[in-house]
Amino acid sequence: MRSFSVACRTADQKMAELFTGELDARERLELEAHADGCVRCGAALRDLATISVALDRAYAPLRQRGTLLSPARVRLAARAQPQSTVPWWRVGFVGRLSEATLALGFAALVLGGALDLAVKPAVPPAAASSAASSTSIIKDYMRTQPPYEETTYLRWLRFQLRAIGAAPIPAARYPVGGQFDVEQFIGEDDWSSPGTPR
């Protein structure tokens, strides 16, 4: 494939200037002389001239178009205040203050949540039990029920008897042999409340 010669490259660079009318007479003559002797540059020059004329004709109707705009529109637009891109809740000192407050609150929320996960604050047992008891009436109900396991049941029973002011159960009357006899407690005291054993 033939490579561009220096003259072809120079002619190629000057073609745009030729169509914008910025070549002087001598450069134009040089370009045309080169195009006469070079098939490729001659064809390029001919085609680009065709395209240049076609572009000129294509834009000719547009060059005739105009507008009836009045300068009053510009004056009105210039007098109008430019549209603020700042939303209303960020306008002024109050807006800035509320924005800062919201940001601090959000930061405190995030940091507080992170600290809560890391370090649990010490809660008093009574407050914890009251807080826990207030959470669910089902839990309250289940808490008044005696436990199933025997030893735990006896502890619960002693606690209930102490709570109602009854006499403590003698140790000798604890269940013997791994079985707890409920019948021995029935009829001795009336301790049916609070919490009735099942």
Next chain:
Amino acid sequence: MTTTGGLRPPRTPHALAQQDADRRTDRELVYAARDGDMEAFDALFYRYRDGIFRLGLAITKDPSAAEEIAVDTFTRAHRALARLEPEGSLRPWLYRVAVNLSYNRRPRKNVIVSPLEDSANDTLQSEERSPSMLAEQAEVRRIVLAAVDTLGPKHRIVVVLHYMNGLNLAEIAQVVDCPIGTVKSRLHYALRRLRTHLSAHPEFGIEPTALLAPSSRQTVAQIIEPLPGEPR
């Protein structure tokens, strides 16, 4: 009622002032407008209104958008009067603002964009031409403008500024804010791309670029003449 001036309109004081303002350079008009002379600003507006409208129309293909671009351009010029220091013409500054506004403008929804043709205007202007000739010219124009639309924005704006707005290379360089050499190469590249595109249409008579690439056979055929009796 008799008219003493023939077909010439009566010269009102406002018209005289406008004509006087038109004689002033852009720099003088800018300084006058900065001092509060609104007629000077109006003169600038009338001087460049149509060019900016056409530029916006060529880029957006939407006449109402082009009008808004013209208004926005002059609104910015009005706000920038205090810092405007035009060396010569204000046109490059205004065109640069208009180009930026046109390209930054989002196309409106549900708007059918016209293909930049004004066939009714052509029909009125050239009554001596036959309808088939007008249709052919409109088709050629449509093909050319469609080919221009295939160019990238940097190359298309150079073509539009030169062939529609009539700016020279130096003015285009000021508008697009790049060296003249870059404008020259962009225009050349755009013309070559258009040549490739339009070579597919036989009505332009452009040879396909591939055929112009000199192959070894063509080069040899040009250099070596056939011997006597050898088939060509």
